[in-house]
Amino acid sequence: MSFKTIIKLMDIKTLVAGVIPVLLGSIYSWYEFGQINLVYLILLMISMMLIQSATNMINDYFDFKRGADSEEKADEKALVSGEITPKQVLFIILIYQLVACTIAIFISSRTSYNILLVGVVGVMISILYAFGPLPISYTPMGEIVSGMTMGIGITTTVIYIHSGVFNLNTVLVAAPTVVYIGTILLSNNLSDLKGDKEAGRKTLPILIGIENSEKLWVFNVIMLIVLTLVLILIGIYPIAVLVFTILLFPYKSVSNFLSYNKNVNTKGRTMGLIGKVGLKYHLSVITGLLISIMFKAGV
Known part of the structure; x- marks a missing residue:
């Protein structure tokens, strides 16, 4: 079992879906409530990457067991290519989940044990996504469930960890991220349509x-x-966020996306495009928030 195989199992192109809500929630907490804990930020990023990776592995494991993955997916699926055994995958999943659980217990002991309840719900959803008589990944609800769970669930929880605040505004601030994360899965499912x-x-x-x-x-x-414009108009985001969004948004991604056929062979291109959109958009938002924080501080 090589490091390359582990990276393949983790499916690192999807990890942005876990990292972005952590960064957004942390910076928004700093902007709105003046609260941010750098130790928590680092631990939360590690935890979310582990949880997202474990979820990917759970999905791959059950797809492999069902025989749902064809040989043409060997380049992206380590189980299909025979680089790793199902038992080894289960062991890695267990280790990742244990480390993430340890981080959750530590943060909960310093903040609120309500965090553990959120974590339990998240783990249950990640299992139901791939397991059971009708896995979520086999239904049209995958985009909605992943968007709501990771967009609202992670973002609001991160804000709460830093600031102790949970309200309507902390939910609304996650709305664009819900759409983005759902679109990541839409991109994936669109590429895999034939095999699915x-x-x-x-x-x-x-x-x-x-x-x-x-x-x-x-x-x-x-x-x-x-x-983003709506969030600015209702006073949740500062105007600086809109300025940077307009300046940095990858407009050409739309025309690039429409310029080729979507299938398993072009999946890397499709996932790369949505990854670029998400990174540039959230970088714009975070930059706008940081600039506004500086102005608040009188820098």
Whole structure:
């Protein structure tokens, strides 16, 4: 079992979905409530990368057991290529979850044990995503569940850890991230549409078709800007966020996305595009918040 195999198992291109809500929640807590704990920030990022990786592995494990992954996925699936055994994958999942659990217990002991309840719910959802008579990943609800769980769940929890505050504003601030994370899964499912259909899945792209899925992808990307404007108009974000979003947003990603066919062979390109959109958008928001923090401090 090599380091390359572990990276393949973790599916690092998806880890941004766990890291972004942690960064956003931490910086927003600093901006709105003047509270941020750098130790918690580092530990939360490590924990979320481990949890996201473990979730990816759980999904791969059960797909492998069901025979849902074809040989053409050997380049991205370590179990399919035979680089690792199912028992080894289960062992890694256990280690990752134990480390993440230890971090959660430590942070909860310093803040609130309500965090543990949130963690338990998150673990249950990650298991139900891939396990059971009707896994969430086999339904059209995957985008909604992942977006809500990781977008609102992680962001609001992170804000609460830093500041002790949970209210409507801390939920609303996560709205664009909900859309973004759901679009990550939409991108993945759109690329895997053919194989998913053969495996008996009923994902959203299978339900609405390739053309409508592409339209939804474009709509979601545009909604990131629209929701940002709304958050500014209702006083949750400062105007600096809109300025940097307009300046840094990767507008060409939309035309690039529409310029080629989506399939397993172009999956890397599709995931790269949505990753670029998410990173640049959230970098814009975080930069705007940091600039506003500096002005608040009179720098």
